[in-house]
Amino acid sequence: MSAPTETAYWITATPPTPNGDLHIGHLAGPYLAGDVLRRYLAAEGTGTVRYTTGLDDHQSYVPVRGLNDGGRKGEEVADGYGASIESVWHRSGADFDAIVRPRRDVGYQSAVQEFFQRLFDTGHIVARTKPLPYCAGCERWLYEAYLKGDCPHCGSGSNGNACEPCGRPNDCADLVDPVCTACGAAAELRDCERLYFPLAPWEEQLDAFWQDVDMPPHLRALCERMRAEGLPEIAVSHPSEWGVPVPVAGFTEQRIYVWFEMAPGYLLEWRGCGETGPAPAPVQFFGFDNGYFHAVLFPAAFRAYDPSIALPEAFVVNEFYRLEGLKFSTSRRHAIWAHEELARTGADVLRYHVLSDRPNGRQTSFSSAALEISRARLADRWDGWLGRLLTAVAEDTGGTVPAEAPQGPAWERLRARLTETVGQLREAYGIGGYDARRAIALLDEVVASAEDFGYVNGFENERPAGAAAYRAALAAQLAVAAALSAWAAPALPFGSARLAELLGLPAVRRVDASALTPMAPGAPVAAWPGAVFSG
Template sequence: MTTTPPSWITATPPTPNGPLHIGHLAGPYVAGDVLRRFLGAEGHDVLYTTGLDDHQTYVPVRGAKDGGRSGEDVADGHTETIEHVWRTAGVDFDQLVHPRTDPGYTEFVQEFLQRLYDAGHLVARTRPLPYCEPCERWLYEAYVVGDCPHCGSRSNGNACEPCGRPNDCADLLDPHCTLCGERPALRDCRRLYFPLAAFTDDLAAFWERVDMPPHLRALCERMAADGLPEIAVSHPGDWGIPVPVEGLRDQRIYVWFEMAPGYLREYSQARGHLPATPPAPVQFFGIDNGYFHALLFPAAFTAYDRSIPLPRAFVVNEFYRLEGLKFSTSRQHAVWAHEELARTSPDVLRYHVLADRPEGRQTSFSLTALARSRDHLTRDWNDWLLALFTAVADECDGRAPAEAPRGQLWDRLSTRLRQDVTALREAYGVDGFDTRRAIALLDEIVAGAAVFGHVSAHERDRPRGETAHRAALAGQLAVAAALSAWAAPALPHGSARLAALLGLAPGRRVHEDALVPPAPGTVLGTPAQAKEIFGA
C-alpha cells in the first residue's frame, strides 16, 4: 500500500455536563470517524483527535443545578459515559485529551497565552461585566442568560448559539443569573482581551483558501464587515486554568481560547512531540462553534506561530433537532446516545445519523424514523445477503463457485457499480464529503445487487442453466465483497462481519478493485451466520 502524507482530523471536544445525545453523533463524531476510516484504508497516516471540554462553565452550573455536586464530580461521571458511547458506536479516536488530568496540559495552555501576551497580542481592558449580588459571582458564559445583542435570540454569555456571534456578556439584553434568576448589576472588571481586527487581512486570506460551507463563510464576512471585535479571553472565576499574567492570576482562561492550544496538544500527545509543521487539519464541528474555528482559533494560531498550518477544510453540521427544538444537554432536551445504543445496534444508529446528517440544513430526529432505518437495513440489506448465502449453501455446498461473473446483466451492473464507487469515493473524501450521499450510494449498490439476484434466479429454469446461475451467484458475491469494503467507513461492524463470512480481510480500500468474488472453493459463512449482518 502506498504511503501518503499524514492527515489530521479533529472533532470539537464535547462538554461533560451531560451524556452525549444523538445530535452529537449526527454532528462531528461519527462523520469524522467515517473520514478517518476512509483515509486509513487509502494508506494515509491519519490521526483523529479530540478531548473533553472540562473547563466549560456549563459543567459546574450543571453540578449546582443537580443539588450542589462539584464540577469535578460532574465532569468525571459524564466523561466515562461519553467515552463508552464513542467505543460502542465505533468512533475510534487516536488521541483523547483530558484537560484536568493530562500532565503538562495546563502549562502548555498557559505558555500559549503568555506568549501572545508578551508579544502584545493580548491586552488588559477594564469593561463592564454582569455581577450577581445575591450569588456574589461575576456572570459570564453559562452563568448568565439574556437576549443576543445581534439576533435577539436567547443566549448565554460570550457566544450565541442561534446566530453564532460573540458577545461581551455586558451587552446581553435583559440578562439574568442562571443560578438564582436575579437581574445582575454591571461592574467594571479588568480582563484580558484579544483584538481580532489586527488579523483582518490574515483571516480574509485564510477564508479564501479554506474549504467551508456558505453559511459559515457568510458569518465570517458579516463579522469582518462590522469590524472584528475584541474577545475577552479571561474571566474572574474559580473554574478552569488560571491566567499566568501578573495582576490577573485570580482569573481563568476563557475555555474557548483554551481550545486553540488544546488542539495542538491533541496532536503533540498523539505524536509524542509537536512537529515544526503539523499537517493542516480537517476540522469537524457544529455551526454554533463556527466563529471560534474560523476566526478566533486561526487568529490565535497566527499570533502564536505563523508556521502552524491553518485548517484545510471545515466540515460543518447544522443543528439536529428533536421535536422541533435543538438537541441540548444543558436543557436536558435530548435522546441520550448511551440509552439508544443499549437498544439499537451501532450500525443501525450510524446508518441513520449519517443518512439524516444535518449537512447544509437542519434535520430532525425521531424514533419512528430510526425504526424505519432499522427495518430498511433488515429488509433490503440483510435479506439480500441472507438469500445469497442460502443460495450458495444450497447450490455450491457453501463454497465460492468456480464460475466467474459474466453475461449482459453482469456487464451492466458492474459498469454501474464502478460509477457508483467513483461517486462514493468522492462522498467519503475531504473535498466532497457528504455522508447523506454516501449512504444513498450504498443503498443504490445494494438495491442493484438484489435486483440482479432476483432476475438471475430464473437462470435455474433454463435447460443446462446451472452454470449461468452459479456465475450470477459469483457476481452477487463480488458485490458483497465490494460492499464489505465500500460500506466499512460508514458501517464498520457489519462490514467486518461480512468480510469475515467471505474469507476477506477487513479495512480494504473503497475502490473498484474490491469488486471481485472470493476465490473459487473458498468456504463461506453459513446462512445462520449471515442473519442480520448489518444491525446484528
C-alpha cells in the first residue's frame, strides 16, 4: 500500500516595488498576514508549506524615482531599496521560502519571454495600433508612472494602466486630462503599435473560476462589473527601455508590461522553493488595488499558457491602510517607514498592532497614539499577567510547576471557554475563514480570561486552608500560558518563542486544545525576565 500523498500549501504575497522603503501600510497589508497563515499551517504539520514573494524591479515607478532623485539609475534604486525591503521582512518575522529577484535571478528573463512568446505564437497576444500619450518635451511615451490624469471609470486621480481607488484598468489614452509626471506638460496622443492580450475570449472560464475561488465581495463586485461592461484588451507591451524586452519580432524595442510579467513571475516563485512538481492552488495575499490583476489578468494568462496550471483557491485582500487620512504611498513619500518603526518598536508589538488594525473589508488608519495603546496592552495585560504568574511560581513553589493539578468548577469553566475560543482561533487562522483582526481579538480574550482567573483565585492564598487551591490555580494559569505560547505563535512569533522557552516547551506546536494540557508537576519554570511580548 502506497504512503498517503502529503498536502502542499502555497501562499503568495504581491511583490513590492523597490522604489522606496517598505512602510507600515505594506506590513499591514499582505506581508505579515501571509506570514501568519504560513506559520499556522506549518505548525499543523499536515503538509509542506511554501510562502513566496519577489521584488517588482521592472515597475516604471523605479526609474521614475531615480529621475526624481536627481538622475539615479533605475538599477541603483532597485538594488538599494530591494535590500532594505528584504531586511524589513526579516526583522518583522515575515519569513519567505523564496524571493524572486527579476534582474539577478538566472533564467528569469528567458522564462518570462518564453511565457510571452507562447501566448503570441498561439494567437492570444495580438498587435494593435492605438493612441498612446506622448510627451514632446521629454521625448517619451507615457504609460504607468510616467503618466497621470483622471480615471475614465471613477474620475479619481490615476496613473496609467490601472487606477488604485477603483481597481480598474485603463489604456492610458483614455485618462482624462493626461499629463507627463516628469515635467507636468499636457500629453499629446499619438498612434503606437503595441501588443495586447484580449480578455474577452476567457470570459466564461473566468466566470467559472470566480464561482470557485474564495474572495471578498468587494473584489467579486469588481470582477462582475468588468464582465458586465465587457472585458477589455490589455496592453502587454510598452515602448520603453526599462524591463524585460519583448521577444516578438518587430517589437523588441518595447518592454513587457510589468504586471503581465508578474504572471510567469509567480510560477518562478514556486520553482524558487526548489519544487519541481506542479504548483498547488495558491492562497494569494494582496491589496484591493492589485485585485484585477490577480482575479482577471493572471488567471486568463495562465489559462492561455497552460490550462493545467492550478488557479488560486483563495484571495485574501486588504483595503487601503491610511495615514492621517491619506493612503500610505511610497511614491508620494507619505508614509511611516517600517525600518524606522522597527527600530523604535519591537516586532511583536508592531505585528500585534497592524494585524489588529488590518484593513479587512474597510479602510483603517494608522496613528502613533494607537500604536502606543497596543504597546501598553501587551505590557499591562499580557506581560502583566505573565509577570505576576511567573513571580508567584518562583515565590511559592521555588520556580517549578505546582504539584497540585488544576481542578474545581472555575478551572472547568475556564478550560471549556478556552477550548471553544481556540476552535474559533483555528478558523480565524485558517484558509477558509482567515481573519487576522479576529485572531488578535481572540488572543486578547484568552489573556483577559486568564488574568481574571488569576485575580479571582489569588484570594485562595488568604484562606487559612487555601494554599493547595491557590497552587492549583497557579498550575491552571501555567496551562493557559503554555497554550498561549502555541496559540499566539502565528501572529506574535518572537514573544511566543520566548514564553515557550521560559516554560521549557517546544517553540512550534499546533494551535488546538491539546496545547492547554496542564504542565507536568515539578517541571522547571524560568524566572520572569521583565518582558516577553512587549519588549
